Amino acid sequence: MTNKEIYSRTIGFSVRRLLFDILAFVIMAALAAAGFFIAEKTADKGLIGLGVGAIIGIIAVIIMLRYVSYTFKAGQIAMMTRAVTTGRLPEDVIGEGKRVVKERFATVALFFAATNVIKGIFQQLGRGIMGIGRAVGGDNGESVASAINSAIQVVVAYLCDCCLGWVFYRKEENAARATCEGAVLFFKHGKTLARNLGRVFGMGLASLVVIGGVFSGIFYLVASRFPATFDVLAKEMAGFAATSETSVPEFLTDPSMLMLGAAILAGIILWSIIHGAFVRPFVLTGVLRNYLESGMDDIPTEESFAMLDSKSSKFAKLHGQLG
Numbered sequence: 001m002t003n004k005e006i007y008s009r010t011i012g013f014s015v016r017r018l019l020f021d022i023l024a025f026v027i028m029a030a031l032a033a034a035g036f037f038i039a040e041k042t043a044d045k046g047l048i049g050l051g052v053g054a055i056i057g058i059i060a061v062i063i064m065l066r067y068v069s070y071t072f073k074a075g076q077i078a079m080m081t082r083a084v085t086t087g088r089l090p091e092d093v094i095g096e097g098k099r100v101v102k103e104r105f106a107t108v109a110l111f112f113a114a115t116n117v118i119k120g121i122f123q124q125l126g127r128g129i130m131g132i133g134r135a136v137g138g139d140n141g142e143s144v145a146s147a148i149n150s151a152i153q154v155v156v157a158y159l160c161d162c163c164l165g166w167v168f169y170r171k172e173e174n175a176a177r178a179t180c181e182g183a184v185l186f187f188k189h190g191k192t193l194a195r196n197l198g199r200v201f202g203m204g205l206a207s208l209v210v211i212g213g214v215f216s217g218i219f220y221l222v223a224s225r226f227p228a229t230f231d232v233l234a235k236e237m238a239g240f241a242a243t244s245e246t247s248v249p250e251f252l253t254d255p256s257m258l259m260l261g262a263a264i265l266a267g268i269i270l271w272s273i274i275h276g277a278f279v280r281p282f283v284l285t286g287v288l289r290n291y292l293e294s295g296m297d298d299i300p301t302e303e304s305f306a307m308l309d310s311k312s313s314k315f316a317k318l319h320g321q322l323g
Contacts, residue, residue, distance in 0.1 A: 003285045006083040010281070012094050013076035017069060018277040024064050025273060028057030040232065047236040074101045074164065076281060077288070081165040084289045085296065104168060104175065117179055119160050120314040151201075158200060159186055161284055162291040169292060177322055181300040183315055184308060189294035196287045207279045208271055216267025223259045230255040230262070 001009075035053020040046030075097025082100075083089050090096045163182030170178040223230070238253040240246070251257035309316040 001083045001087055001089070003289060006080055006089075007282050007285050009083065009089050009093055010076050010079045010097075011278075013072045013079070013097065014277045014281055016094075017072045017076075018273065020064070020069055020072070021273040021277065024061040024069075025269060027064075028054070028061050031057035031060065036229075036233075045236075046232055047240065050233070071098055071101055074105075077161055077165050077284075078104075078168045080281075080285055080288055081168045081292065084165075084292050085169055100168065104171065117176075117314065117318055119156065154200060154204065155197070158196075158284060158287050162186075162288050165288050165292060166295065169296075176318055180305055180308075180315065180319055180322070181295070183312075184300040184304050185291065185295040187307060188298065188300065188304065189291075196283075196290060199283055199286065203279055203283050204275070207275045208268075211274050211279075212267045212271035214267075215270045216264045219266040219270075220260060220263035223263050227255065227259070230259045234258050 032050055032054040035049040035051070035056070036046045037049070039049020039052070043049075075094070078100040079089060079093050079097045163179060163185075166182035166185065167175050167178040170181060173181070234253050234255040237248060237258075241248045241253065251261055305315075305319050309319060
């Protein structure tokens with residue numbers, strides 16, 4: 001199957017993720033707005049109400065994403081992996097994807113335990129690269145390290161998904177060993193996988209400019225119909241800064257700039273949802289193919305694990321648990 005065919009057959013997961021993420025975003029926004037208006041009307045403390053409502057909304061979203069959204073993401077990766085490694089997919093892609101996820105990870109806790117280990121390994125290795133950037137950057141070492149860290153976080157997210165795909169592929173092995181194999185693959189075939197970086201960053205930047213820009217504009221037009229709300233927020237922000245003797249960014253006390261900032265933030269959040277649901281899986285299909293194919297003919301052995309034992313304590317700990 002071609003990358004395009006795989007993407008089109010698994011896009012059902014993306015649609016479900018998008019609908020669920022939008023619902024979560026609406027719930028968070030509604031709780032924040034409710035907190036603002038209730039506190040403003042009852043105690044003239046709209047800013048505090050906004051904060052409380054936003055915190056409650058964020059907690060609700062985290063719970064929802066943890067217990068529902070993970071199934072769609074993991075199921076999509078599982079089916080992409082099957083398509084790449086076998087060249088075919090079942091008729092009921094969604095149902096099979098959910099079944100495979102539950103079969104491989106009997107509980108939500110096991111799934112997040114595996115993904116957290118994968119992420120921890122790659123992030124720990126990334127910090128070593130940041131250290132090199134900080135050392136060679138001289139006076140600008142922190143800026144260099146910060147730029148490297150931003151790039152690493154993007155790459156790590158894709159590597160985590162690819163490593164999770166490898167765990168699905170190596171279904172005859174336990175998840176811990178498959179995770180170790182997946183981490184080693186990147187370092188054994190780094191040059192092969194590096195050719196995907198242009199696609200990763202190029203598509204990400206393009207989608208941010210187009211999708212983020214369009215929705216920021218839409219949100220600004222909507223926000224401009226409620227100028228009084230931003231007048232109140234800016235006034236309360238200025239009052240908070242004065243009474244607490246705390247310095248706040250100037251744009252937070254300017255209603256017009258606050259409105260623009262809120263629109264941009266909302267646009268970026270919606271971009272993140274749409275990008276994660278549709279653009280990122282499209283890019284991941286090609287990255288995952290290169291990753292899996294590089295390892296299918298050269299499966300890491302026990303001896304190859306030693307190359308990472310000294311570079312990542314998390315990897316060494318997981319390796320040691322294999323017995």
